[in-house]
Amino acid sequence: MAFYGKGDSSWFTHDRFGMFIHWGLYSMPARHEWIRHYEEISNEDYQKYFEQFDPDLFDAREWAAAAKNAGMKYVVFTTKHHEGFCMFDSQYTDYKSTNTKCGRDLLREVVDAFRAEGLRIGLYHSLIDWHHPDFTIDSIHPLRNHPDREALNQGRDMSRYRTYLHNQAREILTNYGDIDIIWFDFSYPKAEYNPKGHDEWGSEELVKMIRSIRPSILINNRLDLPGSADITTPEQNTPEEPVRDENGNPVVWEGCQTFSGSWGYHRDELTWKSEKQCIDMLINHVARSGNLLMNVGPTSRGYLDHRAMERLQGFARWMKYCSRSIYGCGMAPEEFPEPRDSRYTYNPETRRLYLHLMNWPFKYINAKNLAGKVAYAQFLHDGSEVKIRENDPNAPHTHMSVNSSAGGISLMLPVVKPEITVPVIEIILK
Numbered sequence: 001m002a003f004y005g006k007g008d009s010s011w012f013t014h015d016r017f018g019m020f021i022h023w024g025l026y027s028m029p030a031r032h033e034w035i036r037h038y039e040e041i042s043n044e045d046y047q048k049y050f051e052q053f054d055p056d057l058f059d060a061r062e063w064a065a066a067a068k069n070a071g072m073k074y075v076v077f078t079t080k081h082h083e084g085f086c087m088f089d090s091q092y093t094d095y096k097s098t099n100t101k102c103g104r105d106l107l108r109e110v111v112d113a114f115r116a117e118g119l120r121i122g123l124y125h126s127l128i129d130w131h132h133p134d135f136t137i138d139s140i141h142p143l144r145n146h147p148d149r150e151a152l153n154q155g156r157d158m159s160r161y162r163t164y165l166h167n168q169a170r171e172i173l174t175n176y177g178d179i180d181i182i183w184f185d186f187s188y189p190k191a192e193y194n195p196k197g198h199d200e201w202g203s204e205e206l207v208k209m210i211r212s213i214r215p216s217i218l219i220n221n222r223l224d225l226p227g228s229a230d231i232t233t234p235e236q237n238t239p240e241e242p243v244r245d246e247n248g249n250p251v252v253w254e255g256c257q258t259f260s261g262s263w264g265y266h267r268d269e270l271t272w273k274s275e276k277q278c279i280d281m282l283i284n285h286v287a288r289s290g291n292l293l294m295n296v297g298p299t300s301r302g303y304l305d306h307r308a309m310e311r312l313q314g315f316a317r318w319m320k321y322c323s324r325s326i327y328g329c330g331m332a333p334e335e336f337p338e339p340r341d342s343r344y345t346y347n348p349e350t351r352r353l354y355l356h357l358m359n360w361p362f363k364y365i366n367a368k369n370l371a372g373k374v375a376y377a378q379f380l381h382d383g384s385e386v387k388i389r390e391n392d393p394n395a396p397h398t399h400m401s402v403n404s405s406a407g408g409i410s411l412m413l414p415v416v417k418p419e420i421t422v423p424v425i426e427i428i429l430k
Ligand code: GLC
Pocket: 022, 033, 034, 185, 186, 235, 256, 263
């Protein structure tokens, strides 16, 4: 497999938690960012959104503050989604935010606001472009069922689109300061009609150009170019084991997830995850040495709606006390199997094991292979001691004994679950 350089993932695997932002013209129809695909909307019929787009309530500082309070350490923002509309002042197109009523370089405001809050910057950039005149109609294009599809494809020249794609990649990586992640989306080399993969994107040349501009940048794995990815990006699912490459080696991975059933703002989509589901998701990713990139879809007025804000505030309440079990943590050593209904995370620097009680047990929880190894244990939410009973294999079993296995311990708990979404016990090893 060819080698295309490697980005610096040390900060990434420490910080663990980021905000994904899907924002574009699709926030106006407000029924999914794939609206042009689902409803087979032509450029002409989609133009009304360009003409009316005016996010008058947009203040990137509000978004950045919400992300920081939630404990997020980086942001990935859609510079351009499949619709082709550019959220930045590109010199290569007129189809951009600075040419709408708002007249603003929205990417500039996002980058400045999030950087001011100390978050690192990632840029999502769609390889797909349903608006560009040279992007050939294919199996997922809005005009895929058009009766004149073949005629419409005449004259479309993907080499011209490739040049456009590379030029815009260069300008977003050059004009907006030091970018930490470039997040492309997505390749479909096995599609039935006009498939698109590394050849169509010019992925090899694109990666070499990116590395020449920002050698330490992190590149995701959607360019259809094996060996070029720093980050593997499962989405809308939570891996039960650490993600591995085709040779079985663990890779740096980041799961991206939505609060609801849509990445872009969707007014009527009601499958919003509970606060507990969201926090469980973060824990489940870090417990398998992954990152979580949690998505928000702002409204076309430019603000995060109450449903998104409520969940971000839920993260904020939990991370205020429990972020020590997330930052700098990953999967626990195999010698410590997870107790019932629990997840471990582990910080190898501090040698602290974090026991996340996903379901509140009655009075105690047993943990294997920790006898003689624990210096102290405490709840993170209030710093109160958690008393430990080491298992004495010779002690008589009575109707009152707790059945910890040999070499195990029992952590003694209050009967009533503490007032925090997922209680966490910090186990300080000797
Ligand atoms: C899926 C969605 C796309 C979104 C992406 C984020 O591919 O179709 O709209 O941007 O997930 O990973």
